[in-house]
Amino acid sequence: MIEGLDIADARVWRREETKVRSIEAGALADAMRDEENLVWVDLLDPSPEQLRQLVLRLGVSGTVVEDALAPHERAKVTPHADHLFFTVYATQLATDTLAEHADGRSHLSVTRISGIVLPRALITIRVSSPYCEAFDMGEVVKRWDDSASLMTQGSGALVHGLLDYVVDGHFDTIQSLDDALEGLEETLFAERRTGSEFVRTTYAIRKDLVALRRVVLPMREVVNALMRHRGRTGGPLDAWYDDLYDHVLRASEWTESLRDMVSTVFETNLSLQDARLNTIMKKLAAWAAIISVPTAVTGWFGQNVPYPGFQAHSGLVMSVVITVALSGGLYAIFRHNDWL
Incomplete structure (x- = not known):
């Protein structure tokens, strides 16, 4: 492929069989040219020049380089004539205890995953960050292995497995914040009075929810754009994408309700202080x-x-x-x- 390009992992699925086998970097170019193969390549920290050479060989849009490496990109899907580019963010909460939230700092870790979707290939691009290791691509591969029969449906199956894992991570994060909010409610209506520690904890959870909202809400547009681009083929992936979209909607609604709840907790605390x-x-x-x-x-x-x-x-x-x-x-x- 490209000299010095760091390939974190790579797999090939044969069209005639669902068995997965690993592939060496040197054989990737040939594997991607074979229309009988379904290829996944995971790139870690490619340089702009390396990524520019890669997209040139693949014949995809040069805007991919900036979209994949520029900081502060939002979750999105960019359709092109013969390929798609997407960016999503996986989340993980560093703590789920109220005591650790009492420092007033955000504990939400975010990992950015970009991808180039070709008819028979998916290239994922990750940029190192303090939280990059928190995202386990091995779990994504395991999901693909568990749904090996879907690999005959092309790169759409790979994208679904990746996004399904990302959305499940959103649910885990939301659940942890929901549990933390329940702990706040118990403290709020306890006999003892709340103090500065309660305010700092509420503020930290609110910061996490605001950051989570910026990640979760755009996922509706991402999944919806992928569904529109695929069209309704009547194949098995339609039902899987419908289910994924339903999960994304639930995560968005849950995040919005928690955001309203933490505001209510803060206002209720002020009201109780006024009453006291x-x-x-x-x-x-x-x-x-x-x-x-x-x-x-x-x-x-x-x-x-x-x-x-x-x-x-x-x-x-x-x-x-x-x-x-x-x-x-x-x-x-x-x-x-x-x-x-």
Whole structure:
């Protein structure tokens, strides 16, 4: 093939048989020219020049080089006359515990996978990142092996197996975030008050959901574009792609519902804090009213003027009785109104 090109893995399926056999890099060009073969090649970190030579030999669009290697590309499908190019993102959550989310940082890892889809070949392109190793192509190959009968349907079967694994990874990530949100709800309505740790955890989960949403929502367009390009052939892949599209819709709806839920949790926490603050203010006002009674009574009787019980023991008894009676009465009224 191309000098220095790093081929992470490669397979060939014969049209007459579903048995899979590995293939050496030097034999890939011949294998891809054989119309009886179905070929998959996995490239890891190709240079722009290497990828440019590859697309030139394959006769595909030169825009593939930029789309496959440029940073910050969104998930998409680009149709061409005789081939397709797609980019998708696999996800994995580094943690599923609330304690680790409390640092306020995002724990969502994203792996980018691009692909060139030819009638009898699929070339996947991966660019190294801190999370690249988290995506296990071996599991994708295992899925292809488990559905070996579909290999006779061409490269569409390979694309389906790859995207099915990616979408399943989305579901695992969404499930982990859903579990984390349930833990937040339990903390939210617990007797103890929430603090800054709760706010940081909520913020971290919200960041993960925003990043996940940018990855999951475009998958509807990706799968829909692949289905339109394939057309309805009546073959077995139609049902598999319909099922894949249904999974993508469910993942999108689940992500949107979790995004709404985390916003609701955040707003509910603020409302509960306001309610607790109002309760505290009522208690303080009630105690202030109670304390004002003895202050007023002693202040009144402390005036240097004659009054009933002035300079007599009965005056002391009267002041104590009035203070206790009025304070006790106010306490009973506030307690009855649930102010204390």
